[in-house]
Amino acid sequence: MAKDPSEQAKKFIDASLKGRAKPPSKAAYARAIRLARMAIEELALVASRVRS
Numbered sequence: 678m679a680k681d682p683s684e685q686a687k688k689f690i691d692a693s694l695k696g697r698a699k700p701p702s703k704a705a706y707a708r709a710i711r712l713a714r715m716a717i718e719e720l721a722l723v724a725s726r727v728r729s
Contacts, residue, residue: 682721686713 690709694700701709 682717683710685717686710687712689713689717 687693687710690706701708
């Protein structure tokens with residue numbers, strides 16, 4: 678079973694922020710999570726089409 682795209686997006690963004698001197702603003706973080714979630718959902722959709 679696939680993981681929740683929101684959780685995957687959060688883990689991806691958190692991992693990409695490691696080592697930064699200054700954390701992003703809350704708005705930038707929320708925007709990054711939203712965009713990453715949308716990308717993950719799109720990739721899952723494409724992958725399911727390829728399998729069909």
